[in-house]
Amino acid sequence: MKNKNPAKFNIKNIFKAKEKLHKKLAQISFDKKITMLFQLQEIAKNLKAA
Amino acid sequence: MDKAIKIINELKKNGIIKEYAIGGGIATILYTEPLLTYDLDIFYIPTEEREKIVSLSPIYNFLAKKGYKPNKEQVMIEGMPVQFLPPYNELIREAIEQAVTVKYKNEPARFFRVEYLIAIMTQTFRPKDRERLVRVLAEAKIDKKLLNKILKKHGLADKFQHFLRGSHEK
Numbered sequence: 001m002k003n004k005n006p007a008k009f010n011i012k013n014i015f016k017a018k019e020k021l022h023k024k025l026a027q028i029s030f031d032k033k034i035t036m037l038f039q040l041q042e043i044a045k046n047l048k049a050a
Numbered sequence: 051m052d053k054a055i056k057i058i059n060e061l062k063k064n065g066i067i068k069e070y071a072i073g074g075g076i077a078t079i080l081y082t083e084p085l086l087t088y089d090l091d092i093f094y095i096p097t098e099e100r101e102k103i104v105s106l107s108p109i110y111n112f113l114a115k116k117g118y119k120p121n122k123e124q125v126m127i128e129g130m131p132v133q134f135l136p137p138y139n140e141l142i143r144e145a146i147e148q149a150v151t152v153k154y155k156n157e158p159a160r161f162f163r164v165e166y167l168i169a170i171m172t173q174t175f176r177p178k179d180r181e182r183l184v185r186v187l188a189e190a191k192i193d194k195k196l197l198n199k200i201l202k203k204h205g206l207a208d209k210f211q212h213f214l215r216g217s218h219e220k
Binding site for chain 2: 021025028030031033034036037040041044
């Protein structure tokens with residue numbers, strides 16, 4: 001059996017996923033995030049109007 | 051938003067405010083995936099701090115000359131609702147002083163460090179703060195040593211640990 005301790009394996013996976021997310025977020029510039037925010041605001045506005 | 055930041059930088063250059071930093075939702079976005087927020091929270095240190103009551107008049111007068119008028123607690127600057135907040139405690143003052151500079155569309159702006167954002171959210175602890183705390187803790191890169199130092203200094207360490215235990219139990 002590969003993973004004798006599933007709890008240990010899961011924690012390792014969580015740290016890996018977090019690192020992956022940090023790298024992904026680091027690639028998105030703040031400018032791009034604010035553009036996405038304005039899109040979010042537009043969607044929220046349209047949802048309210050619907 | 052770049053035009054609003056430019057005007058805020060002008061406030062500092064003209065000596066209307068001593069220092070400022072962006073907090074709230076917009077600052078949170080610097081460290082996480084975008085979340086829905088509408089206003090730009092500007093925490094500022096006034097130039098003159100002789101009186102206990104801080105007046106917003108110098109800021110509002112400067113903005114009025116440029117055609118930006120206040121509406122309730124906000125001022126609409128180039129389509130962006132901006133709220134000016136003086137430092138109401140030592141944690142906020144320190145967060146302003148220790149802010150980091152990040153450019154938005156080539157315009158430099160000062161933002162709260164993520165460790166101070168976490169401490170402020172722990173202190174204010176409204177439902178939206180708790181919601182954002184969960185996101186920041188999951189998504190942001192945090193200097194844990196600095197965070198612990200800030201939490202301890204401002205008497206928030208126990209509250210933060212209690213929140214961590216609660217959010218893990220859920």
